[in-house]
Amino acid sequence: MADSQRSTPLLDELKEGPWPSFVTQIEEMADEGKESCGQLLELLERSYNEKIGHWKHGGIVGVMGYGGGVIGRYSDVQDEYPAIAHFHTIRVNQPQGWFYTSDSLRTICDIWDRHGSGLTNMHGSTGDIILLGTTTDELEPTFAELTQNDFDLGGSGSDMRTPSCCVGPARCEWACYDTLALTQELTMHWQDELHRPAFPYKFKIKNSGCANDCVASIARADLSIIGTWRDQIRIDQDEVRACAENGMNIERDICGNCPTKCIEWDGNEMTIDDSNCVKCMHCINAMPKALRPGTDTGACILLGAKAPIVEGAQLSSVIVPFMKIEEPYDELKDLIERIWDFWGEHGKNRERVGELMQRVGLGNFLEEIEVEPVPQMVAYPRDNPYVFYEEYYEEDDEEDDEE
Amino acid sequence: MALERRTDIGPPDYKQFLPPIIKENYGKWKYHEELRPGVMVHVGESGDKLFTVRAGSPRLMGTKGIRRFADLAEKYCGGYMRFTSRHNAEFLLTEEANIDPLIADLAEVGHPVGGIGNAISSIVHTQGWVHCHSAATDASGVVKAVMDDLHEYFDGTTEVPGKLRIALACCLNMCGAVHCSDIAILGVHRRPPKIQHENMKKMCEIPNVVASCPTAAIRPAEVDGHPSVEIDEDLCMFCANCFSVCPALPMADALNDGISIWVGGKVSNARSEPTFSKLAIPFIENNPPRWPEVTEAVRKIVEVWVDGARKYERMGEFIERIGWPRFFELTGIEFEKEHIDDYKYAGLSFKRSAQIRQ
Ligand code: HEM
Ligand code: HEM
Ligand code: SF4
Ligand code: SF4
Ligand code: SF4
Ligand code: SF4
Numbered sequence: 001m002a003d004s005q006r007s008t009p010l011l012d013e014l015k016e017g018p019w020p021s022f023v024t025q026i027e028e029m030a031d032e033g034k035e036s037c038g039q040l041l042e043l044l045e046r047s048y049n050e051k052i053g054h055w056k057h058g059g060i061v062g063v064m065g066y067g068g069g070v071i072g073r074y075s076d077v078q079d080e081y082p083a084i085a086h087f088h089t090i091r092v093n094q095p096q097g098w099f100y101t102s103d104s105l106r107t108i109c110d111i112w113d114r115h116g117s118g119l120t121n122m123h124g125s126t127g128d129i130i131l132l133g134t135t136t137d138e139l140e141p142t143f144a145e146l147t148q149n150d151f152d153l154g155g156s157g158s159d160m161r162t163p164s165c166c167v168g169p170a171r172c173e174w175a176c177y178d179t180l181a182l183t184q185e186l187t188m189h190w191q192d193e194l195h196r197p198a199f200p201y202k203f204k205i206k207n208s209g210c211a212n213d214c215v216a217s218i219a220r221a222d223l224s225i226i227g228t229w230r231d232q233i234r235i236d237q238d239e240v241r242a243c244a245e246n247g248m249n250i251e252r253d254i255c256g257n258c259p260t261k262c263i264e265w266d267g268n269e270m271t272i273d274d275s276n277c278v279k280c281m282h283c284i285n286a287m288p289k290a291l292r293p294g295t296d297t298g299a300c301i302l303l304g305a306k307a308p309i310v311e312g313a314q315l316s317s318v319i320v321p322f323m324k325i326e327e328p329y330d331e332l333k334d335l336i337e338r339i340w341d342f343w344g345e346h347g348k349n350r351e352r353v354g355e356l357m358q359r360v361g362l363g364n365f366l367e368e369i370e371v372e373p374v375p376q377m378v379a380y381p382r383d384n385p386y387v388f389y390e391e392y393y394e395e396d397d398e399e400d401d402e403e
Numbered sequence: 404m405a406l407e408r409r410t411d412i413g414p415p416d417y418k419q420f421l422p423p424i425i426k427e428n429y430g431k432w433k434y435h436e437e438l439r440p441g442v443m444v445h446v447g448e449s450g451d452k453l454f455t456v457r458a459g460s461p462r463l464m465g466t467k468g469i470r471r472f473a474d475l476a477e478k479y480c481g482g483y484m485r486f487t488s489r490h491n492a493e494f495l496l497t498e499e500a501n502i503d504p505l506i507a508d509l510a511e512v513g514h515p516v517g518g519i520g521n522a523i524s525s526i527v528h529t530q531g532w533v534h535c536h537s538a539a540t541d542a543s544g545v546v547k548a549v550m551d552d553l554h555e556y557f558d559g560t561t562e563v564p565g566k567l568r569i570a571l572a573c574c575l576n577m578c579g580a581v582h583c584s585d586i587a588i589l590g591v592h593r594r595p596p597k598i599q600h601e602n603m604k605k606m607c608e609i610p611n612v613v614a615s616c617p618t619a620a621i622r623p624a625e626v627d628g629h630p631s632v633e634i635d636e637d638l639c640m641f642c643a644n645c646f647s648v649c650p651a652l653p654m655a656d657a658l659n660d661g662i663s664i665w666v667g668g669k670v671s672n673a674r675s676e677p678t679f680s681k682l683a684i685p686f687i688e689n690n691p692p693r694w695p696e697v698t699e700a701v702r703k704i705v706e707v708w709v710d711g712a713r714k715y716e717r718m719g720e721f722i723e724r725i726g727w728p729r730f731f732e733l734t735g736i737e738f739e740k741e742h743i744d745d746y747k748y749a750g751l752s753f754k755r756s757a758q759i760r761q
Contacts, residue, residue, distance in 0.1 A: 010692040014544055017551035020513045022463040022533075022543040029465040037465070040533070047532035047541065048691040051657040055536040057650035065410055073534060089534070093413065098486040099420035102473035105484075109466035109473075118466040122486050125527055125579050132463070132534060147409040166488065169430035170421060171445055171453065171495075178430065180417055191411040211672035215488045218677045219583035219670045226672075253714055257674050282673040286715065288434045307577035310617055310644050312747060315583070315677055350615070350648075 006030070006038055008045040029118040035083040036117045036133055043081050061088055061136050063143040067196045069153030070139060086135040087117070090142060091128040091154035093187065093194075096180040097167050098123065107149050115142040125220070126204060127164030128154035152191075158350075159197035163187050165207035166214040174284065175209030176227025176297035177325035183207050185329060186336075199340070200347030200356075210293065211281045217305070217316070222353050223336065224302040224316040225325070229294035232274045233283070239290035240270045254283050298324045301332070303339065304354030314354045319366070321376035338369040361388070422483035424453050424497050440559025441516035442502060454496040456505055458514040459525050459550070459557060462490040463533065463543050471512050479505045489525045489568075491518055517558035520566075521715075523705070524557070526550060527570040529578040531590075536650075537643055538573040539590030539660040545694050546571055549588070552698040553705065564712040567705065568669070575642050583668035585708075585718035586701060587680045594659040595620075595639040596652035603631040607649035615648045640746070662687045662697055666704060666730075667719030675720050681727075683734070685741035700736075707733045726760050 014023045023041070030038035043054055058072035071089040078085035092108070108129065112118055116134035124130040129151075134142065146152065154162035163186050166172070168179030186205060187194065206217030209227040217224035244250055250270070255263045262276040263283060270290075272283075284291045301323055302316035323331060343353050346360070346368075357365045366373050375381075418426070428447035435445040438454075445453045460468075472492055476484040479501040485493045492514070494505055506516050518524035526549065529535070531542030549569070555561040570581035573590040581587040603609065612632055613621050620638035624631060643654045664687070668680030683704065687696045704718075711733070712721040722730045731738050744752045 011544075013692045014547050017547070018515060018554045019547055019550035020459060020461045020515075021547060022461040023547075024513070025461055025463060025465040025468050028467045032465075032467065044532055044541075048544070051660065051689045051691065052655050053532040053536060053538045055532075055534060055538075057536050064408075076536075087534070095414050095420050096417040098488075099417055100476075100484055100486075101420050102477040102482040102484075104415070104420060105469055105473040105476075109469050113466050120464050120466070120469065121462050122460065122464050122469065122490065122492075123462075125529070127488075144408065147412060150412065150415040152410075152412045152414060164488075167485070169432075170425050171432065171455070173432035173434055173445070175430070184414070184417060188413045191413055195411060213670050213672065213677070216580065216583065216670040218672075219668075220580040257715060259674055278672075280672045280674060282715070285673055288436070292434075307572075307575075307580050307582060309576050309642065309647070310615070312617075313577075313582045313679060315679070349611075 006042060008041050010048040011041060011045050026119060032118070034118050036087065037119065039081040039083040040087075040117070040119075040133070043075060043077070043084065046077075061139065063139050063153070065195075066153060068156040068159045069195065071156055073133075084133065087133040088136065088139065090116070090131040090134065090139070091124065091126075091156055091162065092131060092146060093152050093154040093162050094123055094127050094129050094164065096165055096183045096187075097170050098127075099170070108151070111142060111145045111149070115145070126154070126161050127215075128162050153195065155194045155197075155202075157197040158199045158201050159195070159203070160190050160193040160199070161202050161204045162194065163205040163207065164215055166209050168207075168209040172209060173288070174212070174227075174281070174293055176229055176293055177209060177299055179207045179209045179227070181327070182225070182325060182329060182332075185327070186333075189333065193340075198344075200343060201350050201352050203340070203353065211279055212285065218302060219305055219315060220307075221305055221316065222303065223339075224305060225299045225332075226302065227297065227325075228279045228300050228322065229297040230322055231294035231296040233272050233277065233294060234292040235270055235272065236290050237269060240265075240287065241268070243287055243290055248287075254286055257282050257286075298322050301335070304352075304357050306352045306354050310350060310352075311355050311358070314358075316354070317357075317362070318377045319369075319371055321374065335369070335371075342368045420483070422453075422481060422495050422497075424451055425495070427451065428453070437520045440522065441506075441519055443519055452497070452499070454499060454502055455519075456494045456496065456502060456509075456516055457487070457518050458492045458494070458509050458516050459518060460486075460490055460492050460514060461543065461547065462525070462528065475505060475508055478508070489518075489527055491525050515554065515558050521563055522557060522559060523553055523563065523567045523569065526588075527568075527579045527581065527584075529572050531573040535573065535578075537576055537646065537654070539592045539655065540573050540662050540689050541691065542571055542573045542579075544692055545588060545662070545697060548693045548695075548698050549701055552702055556705065556709075561709070563709050565715045565717050566671075567708070567718065569701070576647070582665075582679050583670045583677060584680055585666065585669065586704060587665040587668065588697065588701070589663045589665060590660065591663045591686065592641040592643060592654040592656065592660055593686065594654070594656040595634055595636045595641070596643075596646055596654050597656075598626075598631060598634065599651040599653070600626045600629040600631040602651040603629060603649075606651045612645055612649045612652070615645045617642060617644060621645060657689075661689050662694070664697070664700055664704070667717075667722050669717050669719055671717075674715070675717070675723070678719055680719075682742050683730075684736055685739060703734050728760065 119132040121130035165179035165183040168175040206221035262273040301320040305316040570584040571588040624633040664684040665680035
């Protein structure tokens with residue numbers, strides 16, 4: 001049922017070239033008979049000509065009982081492209097680590113072929129499976145089929161967004177805690193917070209097993225849980241010597257690149273001053289057979305990263321230098337709830353937790369969430385003398401103290 | 404078919420999707436090696452070997468394309484595969500002999516293999532003109548054009564000194580959170596919102612709109628008898644925050660929208676600390692379908708890095724070592740007024756020493 005009327009000369013140019021083409025993906029679906037995909041191509045061709053988008057602000061649509069997980073989307077030229085007049089997005093919570101079986105992928109495809117455009121993002125940058133484009137009427141039926149097949153929606157709006165994690169212990173020797181198990185537990189524990197927006201703004205959680213931070217949590221998540229260790233890097237001296245024999249310049253490429261210069265290599269033996277190692281992962285990355293993280297592992301907890309909107313971009317900063325990450329994760333869950341309580345009460349509309357930290361000051365923020373300040377939380381102590389002391393003494397204060 | 408309505412069941416348990424070899428070696432991997440571009444082996448304490456083949460994908464996929472992946476996973480991997488945080492597809496094999504046929508089949512259906520280790524991986528990106536109201540440029544089209552051009556660095560044809568991560572967001576909302584990338588391609592608006600006074604009252608809450616502006620450029624005002632707002636255009640920095648809360652303030656403008664390029668950010672803690680990307684090129688016009696000025700600019704920056712960086716050195720570490728003046732000289736990019744920060748804490752980015760490579 002290919003639409004012979006369709007003419008998209010600009011987009012056609014993007015079918016050429018070595019990188020896989022999104023145009024081909026959309027066109028294939030149009031050729032399968034998806035009218036919405038054909039009209040999407042036409043609308044996009046128009047944008048390529050006019051250099052401007054043709055989508056309107058989302059309206060409020062969703063499935064019964066949920067406040068998030070569906071993003072309303074309408075074209076601003078509905079008469080001309082009726083098949084995509086409504087073209088809503090559904091976010092489906094991904095399996096942790098983005099692992100699938102062929103059957104589970106086909107299940108998702110079958111559901112989406114029946115109820116939507118057949119277009120997806122594998123995956124969104126938060127982590128969800130993004131089902132791209134359907135009508136309001138199809139939302140409930142899609143949801144019903146997804147849940148019958150054990151899939152559920154992810155977050156959107158001012159809620160806990162879908163947590164995500166690196167591949168972790170499933171396929172990485174450097175994972176300092178079980179990123180998949182933690183992410184699954186936090187997701188299940190806070191289903192209500194995920195599905196029913198009740199926060200001042202969005203809250204993202206990302207879990208990386210080590211400081212390589214393969215899910216970019218320090219840049220992209222309000223709460224960044226990054227694996228680390230506090231004992232010694234495990235060294236296999238034979239493998240170190242093997243690296244040297246294979247031509248590796250250990251002095252320059254390993255010792256020279258260590259940020260705290262805590263590695264020594266005498267041509268025969270490698271020694272590391274672990275008390276000075278900041279667990280940056282460089283040496284281990286470069287010599288995966290010779291070096292391994294220690295065995296007393298856990299995570300560093302950082303808070304507050306966000307993209308620029310509203311007050312400017314931030315990276316997460318340390319609030320707990322080291323925490324053991326073990327089931328049932330009570331210490332971590334308590335901490336997160338204390339953060340949410342304070343933010344829920346004092347955060348302004350559309351104020352991310354990182355912006356609240358800036359507004360009230362990290363010192364005050366820590367006090368409110370009952371965390372003691374420690375020097376690991378700062379790059380250096382303040383260099384400005386305008387200190388906001390909260391109290392001062394009067395002459396007769398001392399006597400009160402004796403009571 | 405009156406089935407019980409299920410809610411709040413959460414994602415399916417990931418354990419059922421792990422291949423047996425992963426279940427057996429879970430948390431007990433010993434080391435890994437890159438065998439060739441796009442192929443690595445993980446070796447367990449047990450001696451078991453798991454081979455991974457990483458393939459590039461357009462991220463925007465139809466079910467037809469996903470089914471092809473499912474078929475390949477079934478043919479070569481016992482039906483197991485995964486996706487990565489950068490939208491690549493990873494096939495998980497236990498039979499080394501299956502690697503070549505899998506790669507051949509992937510090539511047949513147009514998916515190159517690469518992006519592991521010191522290489523350029525896929526571009527994290529956003530929705531663009533395909534699906535978003537806020538876009539100052541397209542996402543998938545620019546990504547396709549740039550990756551077509553940089554393909555040789557993905558598949559290992561040309562070696563690179565370290566990792567290079569590129570990300571694209573089509574507006575400052577940055578759904579791709581691109582602000583910590585070696586190279587960030589960012590759509591920008593450059594014209595203040597065009598106020599639809601007649602729609603203001605019915606579509607937006609005026610106090611919210613006023614409060615949304617980070618620079619306090621918006622004031623309530625009555626215009627032609629409509630309760631509306633006025634904008635002090637000199638204060639507008641085109642963040643589109645007001646548009647996010649109010650559809651009657653559209654920002655998109657064909658003449659003024661385009662792309663900026665940022666460099667030197669990273670998220671990994673290896674060697675140097677994570678850091679934001681910094682402005683390299685303030686503005687390039689949208690030129691669909693292939694954005695040649697953008698691909699050329701990105702290539703130039705990549706080439707300067709490939710030529711000059713030491714082993715392992717990321718873009719930002721390289722620029723730190725040679726200094727920003729030299730970066731501008733080597734890339735031939737003109738340094739302009741826009742490169743100097745003038746928002747909050749701007750002074751922190753000024754050069755506050757006399758240590759200059761003269
Ligand atoms: C209607 C317009 C928008 C569309 C179509 C859109 C689309 C998306 C999608 C599909 C994702 C990935 C979601 C996932 O995996 O669950 C995403 C993530 C994101 N969105 Fe949006 N978005 C829109 C508006 C916004 C706005 C207004 C903001 C800023 C306030 C924003 C900031 C972000 C950020 C920072 C991320 C990435 C977070 C991460 O890396 O995890 N988006 N967006
Ligand atoms: C056993 C070794 C490792 C494993 C299993 C691993 C796994 C992954 C995976 C699967 C991805 C998504 C990749 C993609 O789609 O291209 C990724 C991304 C990433 N990796 Fe790794 N990685 C490893 C080593 C490293 C090293 C050595 C570094 C840094 C020196 C690193 C830093 C990163 C970063 C920064 C990202 C990108 C995050 C983003 O911007 O989305 N990883 N890693
Ligand atoms: S973040 Fe660390 S543990 Fe997780 S996959 Fe990356 S390298 Fe491995
Ligand atoms: S992990 Fe980083 S800081 Fe620690 S020894 Fe290795 S290179 Fe040095
Ligand atoms: S980055 Fe901006 S334009 Fe692109 S999808 Fe996100 S909100 Fe839309
Ligand atoms: S675009 Fe940003 S700076 Fe300009 S008026 Fe709107 S909110 Fe204010």
